Amino acid sequence: MFAIALQLLLAAGPTQLVLDIQPAGVEVKLDGKKLGNSGETPFTVKVKPGVHVVRVSYKGDAHEEEVAVKAGEKKTFVLKLEDGRKEPSEPSTP
Numbered sequence: 001m002f003a004i005a006l007q008l009l010l011a012a013g014p015t016q017l018v019l020d021i022q023p024a025g026v027e028v029k030l031d032g033k034k035l036g037n038s039g040e041t042p043f044t045v046k047v048k049p050g051v052h053v054v055r056v057s058y059k060g061d062a063h064e065e066e067v068a069v070k071a072g073e074k075k076t077f078v079l080k081l082e083d084g085r086k087e088p089s090e091p092s093t094p
Helices: 002-011
Strands: 016-022 027-030 033-037 043-046 050-058 061-069 074-080
Touching: 016 027, 016 050, 016 061, 027 043, 033 043, 050 074, 061 074
Parallel strands: 016 074
Antiparallel strands: 016 043, 027 033, 027 050, 050 061
C-alpha cells in the first residue's frame, strides 16, 4: 500500500510555488530563507507539500502570509504592495 501511495506522489510531478511580488525591490523570504528582492520576473521555488510562510519587507514595513501547497501543485501567490507615494493630482476643469 505504501509503495502505491509513494508512486502516485512521485508521478504527480514537482510541487512549486510561484511568488509574484510587486513592486520591484521588495525583500522576499520563504520559510525564513531569503530568496532575494522582487523584480520583473516572479520567483519559482520547488517546495515540499504543506504550509509555507511568505514574508516580505519593503520600506520599513513587513507582511507575512501562509500559503498551502498540495503535492504536485504549481501554485501562484500574488502580492502587490503600495509604495506610499501619491501621484500629483490634476487640477479639475470647471
